[in-house]
Amino acid sequence: MKIRKVAILGPSKRFLSGVSYYTIRLSNALSAYVHVRTILFRNMLPKRLFPGWKRVGENLTYLEFDKRVEVHEILDWNNPSTWLKAFNLMKDCDAVILEWWTSSVAHMYLSVELLNGIFAEIPTVIEFHEVIDPLESSILPIRIYSRVVGKVIRKLADHYVVHSEMGKKLIGRVYGISLDKISVIPHGLYDHYKRVEGAKEKLGIKENFVILFFGLLRPYKGVKYLVKAFESLPKEVLEDSRLLIVGETWEDRETTKLIANSKYRNKITVVNRYVPDNEVSLYFSASDVVVLPYTRASQSGVAHIAMAFGLPVISTYVGGLRESLSKYKGTIFVKPMNADELAEAIVKAYRNGRKRFSPPKDLSWNEIAKRWIKLLNQL
Known part of the structure; x- marks a missing residue:
């Protein structure tokens, strides 16, 4: 029928x-x-x-x-x-x-x-x-x-x-x-978001390299490993970078405490709320790499926004992310719960400059x- x-x-x-x-x-x-x-x-x-x-x-x-x-x-x-x-x-x-x-x-x-x-x-x-x-x-x-x-x-x-x-x-x-x-x-793909020109300036970001985590803060998202990785970046990369964490905190109090006590707190921007669509476009337009440090995942809508923007993506090699991002040439995979490997991937993305990638057509x-x-x- x-x-x-x-x-x-x-x-x-x-x-x-x-x-x-x-x-x-x-x-x-x-x-x-x-x-x-x-x-x-x-x-x-x-x-x-x-x-x-x-x-x-x-x-x-x-x-x-x-x-x-x-x-x-x-x-x-x-x-x-x-x-x-x-x-x-x-x-x-x-x-x-x-x-x-x-x-x-x-x-x-x-x-x-x-x-x-x-x-x-x-x-x-x-x-x-x-x-x-x-x-x-x-x-x-x-x-x-x-x-x-x-x-x-x-x-x-x-x-x-x-x-x-x-x-x-x-x-x-x-x-x-x-x-x-x-x-x-x-x-x-979540390709309904439009690129915003001059996004870094509109957010008051002076650093050249912006590392974005986007989404609800929950323990399985592994953001604490991203914070630790950021703190261990080489001095010249760290000084030129800003960690942008955008998302409503639900259960992950450990990460919020880690950020508050970080010696590089002045290099970390936290937007602790659910943001409307016009701001989603702004934050992704301002970013140079998106990081998905999840310890487990079936899928990630954030990955599909990042691909639509053509941004490089650093993702842990877990769950459905392995499949959804494997065809995307901008992906750097790392082991979950490994801050050192995550830091190495961030440095690699930094060295690659502002290269953009085409999303897979089958998405x-x-x-x-x-x-x-x-x-x-x-x-």
């Missing part, structure tokens, strides 16, 4: 995250080929439980849905009538895509899947952005809930999509899913959409 109408369930811009951006970009890309009905979460959990609750509802992005996409922001975590509304919007579609990144949406997905199984039997695909969130896995009741309910939800789906071969093996092992029911479709959203359409038609 040829797919004509697709429903996508994911987060709205109200609880803005990387998955919100992804939902918009995927919806827009697919709308060039099929009718897309995107059903969004209006309220995902009690707002105060969201680590970034103070910014909930703020207009932080200029990214919008294509006018061809039919958008319904209706789902509430505590209102079963909205789950029924979501199913009623799904039931005349040819396929459903559920974006999975947190167990806080598990009960809503379970409800719409049960309704689908009883009344419609529409082919359903779960797209994994996380197998289990690191914060959730550290809290015993949530970890148990996520595993149990997650397994039930996944048994009800017809197919699964991940962004890397590593992710495929991981969810197959963790949830007992047959590998022939899992497809790998890469994460598209364009049009190519991503074609792979999705092929998969959905097979279902």
